[in-house]
Amino acid sequence: MNDGSAYGRKPQHPNRHLTDVGPGTPCGELLRRYWHPIAESRNVKDLPLRVRVLGEDLVLFRDRAGNAGLLYPRCMHRGTTLYYGRVEERGIRCCYHGWLFDVEGRCLEQPCEPDGGRHRDSVRQPWYPVEERYGLVFAYLGPPAKKPVLPRYDNLENIGADEEYWTTVGGFGSTGDASLAVAPYSWLHMNDNVMDPFHVHVLHSTLSGIQFHEQFALLPKVDFFYADHGVCYSAVRQLGDGQEVDRVSSWLMPNIMSVPDIQMRPGQSLGIAWSVPVDDSHFVMGMVMKVPRGAARFELRLSGKTWGEMTEEEHQRIPGDYEAQAGQGPISLHSEEHLGTSDRGIMMQRRLIEKQIELVAQGGDPVGAFFDPEAALVRIRSGNFYRGTRSP
Numbered sequence: 001m002n003d004g005s006a007y008g009r010k011p012q013h014p015n016r017h018l019t020d021v022g023p024g025t026p027c028g029e030l031l032r033r034y035w036h037p038i039a040e041s042r043n044v045k046d047l048p049l050r051v052r053v054l055g056e057d058l059v060l061f062r063d064r065a066g067n068a069g070l071l072y073p074r075c076m077h078r079g080t081t082l083y084y085g086r087v088e089e090r091g092i093r094c095c096y097h098g099w100l101f102d103v104e105g106r107c108l109e110q111p112c113e114p115d116g117g118r119h120r121d122s123v124r125q126p127w128y129p130v131e132e133r134y135g136l137v138f139a140y141l142g143p144p145a146k147k148p149v150l151p152r153y154d155n156l157e158n159i160g161a162d163e164e165y166w167t168t169v170g171g172f173g174s175t176g177d178a179s180l181a182v183a184p185y186s187w188l189h190m191n192d193n194v195m196d197p198f199h200v201h202v203l204h205s206t207l208s209g210i211q212f213h214e215q216f217a218l219l220p221k222v223d224f225f226y227a228d229h230g231v232c233y234s235a236v237r238q239l240g241d242g243q244e245v246d247r248v249s250s251w252l253m254p255n256i257m258s259v260p261d262i263q264m265r266p267g268q269s270l271g272i273a274w275s276v277p278v279d280d281s282h283f284v285m286g287m288v289m290k291v292p293r294g295a296a297r298f299e300l301r302l303s304g305k306t307w308g309e310m311t312e313e314e315h316q317r318i319p320g321d322y323e324a325q326a327g328q329g330p331i332s333l334h335s336e337e338h339l340g341t342s343d344r345g346i347m348m349q350r351r352l353i354e355k356q357i358e359l360v361a362q363g364g365d366p367v368g369a370f371f372d373p374e375a376a377l378v379r380i381r382s383g384n385f386y387r388g389t390r391s392p
């Protein structure tokens with residue numbers, strides 16, 4: 001008889017089909033068909049940065065002519081890391097024997113070889129393309145022939161003279177502060193979280209107290225729907241006196257989200273975020289938001305403290321996104337999940353990802369990868385939309 005005893009329970013496992021991100025894995029190959037933010041432009045200077053993304057270790061730098069470059073770090077000569085290389089006008093020079101590589105891996109000089117290296121054109125340091133937009137550096141780690149256009153987002157375009165882009169590439173999205181550079185769990189935890197309006201009602205409102213806005217304590221009427229190349233939800237809350245607010249949030253293939261303002265200010269969402277896998281069990285949030293010029297950098301405070309300032313007891317008594325998601329383990333055990341009606345958005349997301357994995361495996365192009373620059377302007381549906389006359 002099954003009385004629920006923990007004794008003798010079956011071993012459980014993650015859905016590796018969705019969580020593995022390395023080269024050659026099904027989801028890894030899907031993720032490699034899109035651009036991912038890997039750094040803030042302002043941080044990419046003449047000192048090389050270590051970047052780990054989709055399970056690959058790389059080195060990122062900006063040559064003195066201003067071009068960002070992303071190279072495989074092991075120098076093709078005898079394998080020391082370009083992390084200790086010297087950045088110059090035309091590229092990065094390996095510290096060991098001075099081979100000079102440009103941002104696309106061309107070897108421009110081999111100073112110890114006759115004539116500066118007679119065969120240097122026949123070798124190339126492995127490299128990936130990067131592009132910069134909205135204050136972020138985006139990388140494409142996929143097959144060169146399948147490189148899509150870097151998309152634009154309508155809510156980030158047409159920045160006013162009194163506005164600027166607020167950017168971050170770090171743990172911010174899960175902790176609300178800058179105390180954690182890399183979140184120590186799978187990108188899929190955060191990806192699931194974005195199509196989960198019900199945790200906003202419990203975790204952020206009724207269980208841990210009001211973390212964002214008191215409206216979230218009202219249980220919304222939720223509708224999930226496929227839109228564009230992702231999944232959206234509409235969460236409608238009755239505010240009394242015939243007034244209601246429709247909070248629309250969107251997730252776009254494969255790891256992109258636009259979450260509306262958590263202070264419930266009205267209007268279209270002003271930001272876009274990416275849950276970028278570092279490897280199978282770590283990710284970083286890349287975020288960009290349009291903000292008034294000179295605005296203070298936002299930090300979430302729970303009972304007056306940032307996440308990094310909270311004690312262990314406070315993390316237990318007033319948990320937030322980080323605690324709930326890290327609590328699922330480095331990679332969740334999907335075989336023991338019991339998904340319910342409220343998880344419909346997550347099921348829709350996972351189904352769409354699975355379909356695109358299949359498509360890529362068969363040689364097709366996944367949705368949300370654009371090859372026509374005209375089509376690469378993405379309309380963002382997210383926002384807090386009030387109906388009625390009462391102001392929020």
Ligand code: FES
Binds near residue numbers: 075078097098
């Ligand atoms: S190891 Fe880089 S130049 Fe020799």
Ligand SMILES: [Fe+2]
Binds near residue numbers: 193199200204
């Ligand atoms: Fe949350």
